Amino acid sequence: MTELIPVFDGHNDTLMKLYEAAEPDKEKLFVEGSPASWHIDLPRARKGGLAGGMFAIFPPPLQRTRRGNAAPGTDEPLASELGRAEALDATVAMASILLRLERAGAVSVCRSAADIRAAMAAGRLATVFHIEGAEAIDTDLAMLDVLHGAGLRSLGIVWSRPNAFGHGVPFRLPSSPDTGPGLTDVGKALVRACNRLRIMIDLSHLNEKGFRDVAELSDAPLVATHSNVHALCPHARNLTEWQLGAIRDTGGMVGLNFATGFLREDGRMDPNTGLDVMVRHIGALVEALGEDHVGFGSDFDGATIPATIGDVSGLPRLIEALAAHGFGRELIERIAWKNWVRVLERTIG
Template identity: 55%
Template sequence: MIPVFDGHNDFLQRVVAGGTDIWTTGDGTGHLDLPRARQGGLVGGFFAIWIPAPIGPNDAAAVALMEHPPFAMPLPPQIPFAQALPHAFAQASALKALERTGTLDIVTSARDIRRTIAEGRIAAIMHMEGAEAIPDLDGLHLWHAAGLRSLGPVWSRPTAYGHGVPFAFPSSPDTGAGLTEAGRALVRECNSLRIMLDLSHLNEAGFNDVARLSDAPLVASHSCVHAVSESSRNLTDRQLRMIADSRGLVGLNFASSFLREDGRRLPLEGFETMLRHLDHLLAILGEDGVALGSDFDGALMPRDLPDAAALPALLAAMRAHGYDAALIRKIASENWINLLERTWGA
């Protein structure tokens, strides 16, 4: 079985709600748990800390709107630090609890990833999606000491550091102002600490600012192609070329609404559209710049890729499409690990 290293999941919210048993034995809900990870060949990935929005894209009213484009959901308001921190702390604690089961390691280097995988455990990267729980650079250092090695300055709402893209279709990602002064300082400090900066959810002006300021490869952990699906969350060819020029990487998001050409929030049928996105990414980024970023437990999955156990079906579709074994292994896991080595050091 070809191993898979995944660029994004939102599983920690489920652990906070249900405890570690939903990881070790599964509860029949969601997209991810240890049994399904084993079945699908998942060997590691980015486990996101995310602050719930008062109204999110998976709520009933938003789902109804997103099923019938065009739509443009307004950005949720900024969440204050005092409200964000307890959520972030609970999810970080949940990840530590998973580590105590002996089935998963929180990894902070490429060497750690390789060792953990070789020893048969899941390699988990502590990622923060939206920096509401980081009040300042001292707070960033504290989170780094706790194991944080990947950070998206925003989710799809503003923070003290920048502005996210709304959920909108059809729409450009060019939706607002760039990074704040605090955001520019955050980029520089992340570079100093070798925390990977994640550009998924960041608007185009903020993307441009990170590209100008950062000395690390540019990364979008869970994004799709705007030329295939005109969602504000997807990356334009210009952005993809900038990522390619930095020797960076894009992890393909499995969210049906970002994959579908019509932008509808309905389950994607078959793998043809996912392969169109992958072909486009490969044409611009090359074989070393494309990976996977599922968004498990955070989005509506395709009909034929309902959870982590189904990952081999995607790899089989790549093979049937003409990708050879070496390329599939790169996309499935090797490109992520090599990118992190370039970003973090060995």
């Protein structure tokens, strides 16, 4: 395919990169070009066809328990809890960066699917304000209203650590996602509040019992923005057959995570991972969910991805790999962006 197909991506951690960067002018860093080791900036996004995506606010610190590209074990501990004050400071700071990028004309912060379509038509990067880990939200949920007013439209209740609302999964392989208790009472209240406010709930990082609680409580499609197929890579972060079935039954969505540790059967964070592995996961997701329920959830700027892609400018290489494996243009366009806009229309409006 010679024509660039637009991509709407389910997950990236670029705001965290900008937050942690020493450069005070965050807008300039994003608009004019970031370090080569980063995955997303505006020039590379345009080159790769990135038309928009969920821009995650992930409150650090990121606790790493392994070194290099070693595979995880079966006893990897769950990351430690993060204090609310620290999480709130980081969350507000990253939200400020996103809003300043919008004022600079670099992105459009989209509050509806109609906003996404309008931004894409105008050639502006369509961003959805997403939070990965709800530690900044108080148990009375007052901050949820404030964040929603600022544009929050997608929320991952947990990252891979416990908080007041539930428990994430540890980075273990082989392991099922059944690694701890379900949602707390306030976690269940958070699900109901998100439904009421039309904030999409992201199930990536949530353990099995918490997943079951959301499936029982939520009246919205079930969505995992950046997760893969457990049958192909038996990592606790990936989705089992019953989880995929639950997502399918609600007309939900899964975004393929490009992180090699969640793609490879051996769980190694190895950039020398072929695109055929990614295509295999995409094929398995399409088979499990149907053609209208699969997309990309790259985890750019938050993970080790295949060197063949490199960064966001390499997205066309994945598109070409799908085409080479028999995916038709219409299906590729659904996977690349149309399915995300469809499910966001059903969740955020």
